[in-house]
Amino acid sequence: MKPTILLDGVSKSFGAIRAVRNVSLALAPGEIVALVGHNGAGKTTLIKLMLGLIRPTEGVVRVLGGDPSTDAEVRAAFGYLPENVAFNPALTGRETLHFYSALKRAGREQVEGLLERVGLAEAAGRRVRTYSKGMRQRLGLAQALLGRPRVLLLDEPTTGLDPALRRDFYRFLEQLRDDGATILLSSHALSELEGRADHVIIMGRGEKVADGTLDELRRLARLPTRIRIRLAEGERRDGFQGSWRAVNGRMLEIDAAPEEKVALVRAAMGAAIADLDVVPPTLDELYAHFQDRQDLDR
């Protein structure tokens, strides 16, 4: 499938600071992409490059086949939520959305539905000045979703959302993805993205450190899977020597390399056990692994 967003050898410098260095990536339609990295890793710069708000010092940025910095057509297909979104405090939430929907030629009739969706229907007539941080964030989300965007670029979208709204938000994103939208999320809340992101890009110091599906990254990282068992009453732990460690009482655990994983689980099943957990490395651990590796390479 033709990629929606294509970056080829993109670098961006601000004076002496090289914010993004030689990044190439391709994002396909119908996928949720997680962009993760420490503060200052170049996530926001990368998003601004995709939006065409800034131009690359080197390399090429293509979105939907066009150059987003010059092609207004391309930008009409965007939904963007900036980190720390701000609105004019003197206007009401509804007026704000009417303004943005007009700019996007999105039709006013969407506005009420979106206000409802983000839980701002009651506050829509109040000025943004009176909104809490979470409410502003929700207004920002509503604005990003105007006009059925084909490319959603969301910078830290879930800060300030309560768990129920967060779940609803991800469900909505999944709908948009199934319609063929490309969704890029940048986030610090890695555990939240787990199981939701189809594709993970890890940035470190302006460079792309890792890029792939969560499974691909796990294979690449070769991080151990943690197997934890609880022995049944009366069973002795003689069969579990070596790397098996005892954790409080009858629990035992081991960090299994990818190729020994199945054998170890089979061995555990052979004994009388009351419980078994197999925990693959989390996104947090993968992230830490790739970060450390980048540090070693320097």
Add this chain to the structure above:
Amino acid sequence: MRTILIIAAKEIREGMRNRWVLATTLLMATLALTLAFLGSAPTGSVGAGALDVVVVSLSSLSVFLVPLIALLISHDAIVGESERGTMLLLLSYPLARWQVIAGKFAGHLTILAFATLVGYGTAAVALAGSGRLDGTAGWPAFAALICSSVLLGAVFVSIGYFVSAMSDQRGTAGGVAIGVWLLFVLIYDMALLGLLVVDQGRTVTPEALNALLLLNPTDTYRIFNLGGTASAVAGMGIADQSTLASGTLMLALLLWAAAPLAATMLVFSRREP
């Protein structure tokens, strides 16, 4: 065009919300009414029409007030939005950067035109209502006053945008805007007067003086209003030495509005949000 109108409408709505429109209109109406009634007391002895006197005193006031209001509205327009973070989102929408400037300009100019028309218009209507006007002689000059005041406002809105687009911080933009105001309203004229006194007409020819006056939009505005029908009572400063045609003066003001605006669009399209 639609994008420009949408942005202009938002600026006007914001102006009404934060009471800018109301405050400006009230300020202009109060000052105009005060001048109209207090300032017209001695007219009988001079023999000039009441409205002519008002045009003279109002234009002397506008030279200070209109640039100040225009710079107050405009100096924050770009750097303020950048600093608050609203510009980043706006520019991600399908619009060109020059449209943002054009839309803001249209909106701010509408606010200024409304305030001038209503504020000064109130004074004229009140004068007419009080029966102090004889005939319709003063009205063309009064209409010219309002038009040229709006144009003077456009000049300083445009200069304010340029200052705003060049600044990295709101504080800087505010400081520079005050400097611009002082320069054009006070310092330039004082320096010019000083020059004329020292020179005693030896090197500064009338043509050179004309050129020097056109280089300052407030002088251009002053000559336009005081050099016309009201010149009989002007009698002050250097205005009545000038021989510039009103068409030239209007053109100069238009250029003064257009050039900084074009420069702003150029600077802004290169600015990285």
